[in-house]
Every structure is written in structure tokens, then in C-alpha cells.
Amino acid sequence: xxxxxxxxxxxxxxxxxxxxxxxxxxxxxxxxxxxxxxxxxxxxxxxxxxxxxxxxxxxxxxxxxxxxxxxxxxxxxxxxxxxxxxxxxxxxxxxxxxxxxxxxxxxxxxxxxxxxxxxxxxxxxxxxxxxxxxxxxxxxxxxxxxxxxxxxxxxxxxxxxxxxxxxxxxxxxxxxxxxxxxxxxxxxxxxxxxxxxxxxxxxxxxxxxxxxxxxxxxxxxxxxxxxxxxxxxxxxxxxxxxxxxxxxxxxxxxxxxxxxxxxxxxxxxxxxxxxxxxxxxxxxxxxxxxxxxxxxxxxxxxxxxxxxxxxxxxxxxxxxxxxxxxxxxxxxxxxxxxxxxxxxxxxxxxxxxxxxxxxxxxxxxxxxxxxxxxxxxxxxxxxxxxxxxxxxxxxxxxxxxxxxxxxxxxxxxxxxxxxxxxxxxxxxxxxxxxxxxxxxxxxxxxxxxxxxxxxxxxxxxxxxxxxxxxxxxxxxxxxxxxx
Numbered sequence: 001x002x003x004x005x006x007x008x009x010x011x012x013x014x015x016x017x018x019x020x021x022x023x024x025x026x027x028x029x030x031x032x033x034x035x036x037x038x039x040x041x042x043x044x045x046x047x048x049x050x051x052x053x054x055x056x057x058x059x060x061x062x063x064x065x066x067x068x069x070x071x072x073x074x075x076x077x078x079x080x081x082x083x084x085x086x087x088x089x090x091x092x093x094x095x096x097x098x099x100x101x102x103x104x105x106x107x108x109x110x111x112x113x114x115x116x117x118x119x120x121x122x123x124x125x126x127x128x129x130x131x132x133x134x135x136x137x138x139x140x141x142x143x144x145x146x147x148x149x150x151x152x153x154x155x156x157x158x159x160x161x162x163x164x165x166x167x168x169x170x171x172x173x174x175x176x177x178x179x180x181x182x183x184x185x186x187x188x189x190x191x192x193x194x195x196x197x198x199x200x201x202x203x204x205x206x207x208x209x210x211x212x213x214x215x216x217x218x219x220x221x222x223x224x225x226x227x228x229x230x231x232x233x234x235x236x237x238x239x240x241x242x243x244x245x246x247x248x249x250x251x252x253x254x255x256x257x258x259x260x261x262x263x264x265x266x267x268x269x270x271x272x273x274x275x276x277x278x279x280x281x282x283x284x285x286x287x288x289x290x291x292x293x294x295x296x297x298x299x300x301x302x303x304x305x306x307x308x309x310x311x312x313x314x315x316x317x318x319x320x321x322x323x324x325x326x327x328x329x330x331x332x333x334x335x336x337x338x339x340x341x342x343x344x345x346x347x348x349x350x351x352x353x354x355x356x357x358x359x360x361x362x363x364x365x366x367x368x369x370x371x372x373x374x375x376x377x378x379x380x381x382x383x384x385x386x387x388x389x390x391x392x393x394x395x396x397x398x399x400x401x402x403x404x405x406x407x408x409x410x411x412x413x414x415x416x417x418x419x420x421x422x423x424x425x426x427x428x429x430x431x432x433x434x435x436x437x438x439x440x441x442x443x444x445x446x447x448x449x450x451x452x453x454x455x456x457x458x459x460x461x462x463x464x465x466x467x468x469x470x471x472x473x474x475x476x477x478x479x480x481x482x483x
Contacts, residue, residue, distance in 0.1 A: 009272030017045025020277030039249035049227030053312035068446035086217035110164035129156030148176035294426035306364035317395035442474030
């Protein structure tokens with residue numbers, strides 16, 4: 001694609017989630033004139049700051065991967081350097097087989113390097129099954145394979161059901177037996193292609209990580225909530241001369257002489273270039289007229305819905321176990337899939353009111369619609385029931401908040417990378433147009449920001465960022481309930 005000279009033109013960014021805002025921020029730094037159009041009444045997408053019992057909290061994602069530079073760097077550029085905070089504790093548990101058990105260490109997204117790493121979580125039979133991996137013939141992963149299918153074939157289903165599933169479910173609200181190894185755990189996919197033994201592949205990944213001596217926290221939060229990040233980026237965009245319109249759904253996107261015609265309400269904008277930074281269904285509707293093929297691929301991307309239940313208690317009434325919270329394997333038949341002890345995890349929450357304890361649970365996985373059909377009171381009740389079973393917490397909360405994320409998490413099934421490549425190929429045939437967001441190269445905040453920057457580079461004729469993300473999707477790790 002030839003460059004569009006975004007240094008001086010007018011670029012319309014459709015969508016003011018973190019991807020769209022990051023794209024606008026980068027475009028302004030390169031000298032473009034930028035208009036951001038957002039259908040909702042607020043910016044931020046799945047990042048949502050809120051309050052409960054007078055304490056600031058996140059009502060969406062609550063942490064960002066710090067081992068990738070993009071999100072933390074954007075926070076700094078937006079003036080939040082002084083508010084970046086690592087978790088106060090990184091010790092988590094897994095609620096399985098009737099007890100809270102320490103989350104094992106020495107694994108890659110739940111896949112262990114040795115059987116001993118999962119001692120205490122798996123049965124003796126499950127541990128013995130892992131040991132057989134070294135003697136099994138090589139398993140070809142081909143162009144892609146489901147994480148659960150591959151890991152179960154090598155190490156047994158218990159590893160998948162008790163550990164891989166809750167970890168992946170926390171990231172995607174998905175099903176480990178459908179999720180793509182290549183897209184969701186790319187480092188494991190690459191290692192599996194070159195090793196006969198899966199545990200040996202994991203040990204090599206761990207050895208490389210140790211040799212790189214990555215220091216510092218794996219995750220980072222922001223005082224006041226990660227939900228304040230899009231607000232700060234939006235403020236920075238406006239300060240640099242960018243225009244952000246909320247309550248402005250785009251109803252038409254068509255090619256026009258020298259660029260694009262963008263219609264929102266009774267306003268018609270001419271753009272030299274466009275960045276489409278909205279979820280797949282909305283992107284499909286926008287692109288249907290100019291690229292039916294891209295629209296068809298986008299419509300095929302599925303989403304999972306979930307809900308976050310935030311609960312505040314008097315500290316004197318809430319004697320919680322130590323640590324940042326726990327994950328729940330679906331195989332155990334519980335309703336909640338995770339709980340984050342937010343006051344333990346983020347020191348600033350406890351500092352805002354030492355007499356209040358905040359925790360949250362998440363419910364809802366791909367294909368699991370019945371639980372989300374309950375009303376808010378029902379979701380609070382089932383959360384309190386499971387919390388009582390797991391931790392002994394019987395107190396009545398001071399306040400509760402239910403936040404529903406309908407179709408909030410894009411699914412990455414087997415073959416996802418190929419679908420994304422086809423979408424980009426179709427979009428690439430249209431001049432001065434790029435796409436970005438959580439449905440392409442990773443669902444976490446750094447992935448969305450990296451996707452946005454690659455889209456901006458693409459408009460300038462530089463495909464390096466897109467090619468890098470295609471080759472190396474951004475792995476998202478589990479950072480808490482519903483991350």
C-alpha cells in the first residue's frame with residue numbers, strides 16, 4: 001500500500017476505545033489532523049472507571065501487561081507516570097476440588113515444565129500422566145491447533161481442565177478446547193513446532209525467560225483504576241488539537257474523491273484516511289459497502305459475554321485469605337469463574353478507605369448464556385454463595401455493582417490468525433484505510449495499543465508493524481477476574 005501522507009491530512013478514527021484513542025494519539029504526534037467518532041456516550045470501551053462505597057475501582061479490565069512496553073509507555077505519555085502501580089501481591093490461588101490451593105508456578109499459561117510444578121492441584125493420576133509426555137511420539141501442530149486438544153494429547157485432560165482452562169478462560173471467557181494455540185499462546189505454538197516433548201518445550205521457554213532476566217512486575221495498574229487511562233489519553237488528544245465526538249455513530253463509510261466520506265448523524269466528514277477501531281460486528285457493517293469480503297470475515301468473529309460483580313464490605317466483617325484472589329476451573333461446576341481481592345491486589349484501594357474491602361467476581365464464558373440471564377440481584381446472590389463456599393465470607397456487603405459486558409470478548413478459535421490475515425489482505429486493497437482493535441492480534445491493552453500503532457504505520461506505507469503482529473501475536477496473560 002502506498003503511503004497517504006498522514007503527516008498533514010485529516011484522519012478520521014472510528015471508535016474511541018483504547019485502540020482508537022492510541023491511534024489518534026500517534027497520528028497527532030505525526031502531524032495529522034484527527035477526528036475521533038464514538039457511538040457510545042463515553043470513551044474507553046472495555047476500560048471503565050467507577051466507584052463503590054466511596055472507593056474508586058475498575059468496572060472493566062483492571063490491569064495491563066507490563067512485560068510489553070506499549071500500554072505502560074502510553075500511560076506515561078498521557079501524564080500518568082506518577083500513578084502507575086504494580087500489584088501489591090501477585091500470589092493467587094485456584095479453587096479446585098473443594099479447597100483454595102496455591103496457584104502453581106513454573107508453567108506457561110497452565111502448561112507445566114515438570115509434573116512436580118502442578119503438585120497439589122492435580123491428582124496423583126494427573127501428575128503421572130504428565131510424566132508420560134517425554135515418551136510420547138511427536139504431536140504435529142500443523143498450521144494451528146486448539147490449546148486444549150494439543151495439551152490434553154500430550155499431558156492429559158486434567159492439566160487442561162484444572163489449570164489451562166481457568167487461565168485461558170480468564171483472558172478470553174472462552175473454551176480451551178476451541179481456542180487457538182497459535183494466536184492465544186504463540187510462544188508455546190512456536191516451541192511445539194520444534195520439540196518432540198511439550199514439557200521440554202516449556203522448560204526451554206522458561207530458560208530463555210530466565211536468561212533474558214526480565215525484571216519488574218508482570219502486570220501494572222493505575223492509581224484510580226486502569227479505566228482512567230483512556231480518559232487521560234483522550235485529554236491528551238484534545239490538548240494536541242484532536243477532536244473527539246461521543247454519541248456519534250458512523251452510519252456510512254464510502255470512498256470519495258481523494259479519500260473517504262464519513263457520515264455521522266447529519267454531519268458529513270471528508271477524510272484523507274480512516275482508522276476503523278471498533279469491534280468486529282460494527283467494523284463489518286462499516287466495511288460492507290466497500291469490502292464485502294472483509295465484512296464477511298469480520299462477521300464470522302464470535303464474541304463471549306460476561307459480567308463483573310463488584311462487592312464492598314466493612315473490613316471488620318471480611319476476613320479474606322491472603323493473596324490477590326483465585327481462579328475457578330469450570331470442571332468443578334461453580335458459577336463464578338474467578339474472584340479478585342481488589343483491596344489486597346491494589347494498595348491504593350485500601351489507602352482510599354482502610355475500613356472498606358473491595359472484591360469482585362466474574363461470571364460468563366463462551367456459549368454459557370443461562371447465568372447471564374439472571375438479574376443483577378441474582379448475580380450478586382450467586383457470587384456471594386460461591387465466595388462463602390470458597391473463603392467462608394458470610395457478611396452482607398455494604399454495596400454491590402454489576403457491570404455487564406455483552407459481547408465483550410472476541411474469541412480466538414483455531415484458524416484465527418488466518419482469518420485476520422484475510423481481513424487485512426482485503427482491507428489492504430482499499431487506499432488509506434486501516435483496522436485495529438482487540439479482535440485481531442491480542443485482547444489485552446498492550447495488544448490493542450500495538451494494533452493501533454501498526455494501523456497508523458500502515459497508513460504511512462509502513463507494513464512492518466502489521467507484519468510483526470501477524471508473525472508474533474501479543475500473548476495476553478491472566479491478570480485478574482475477567483482480564
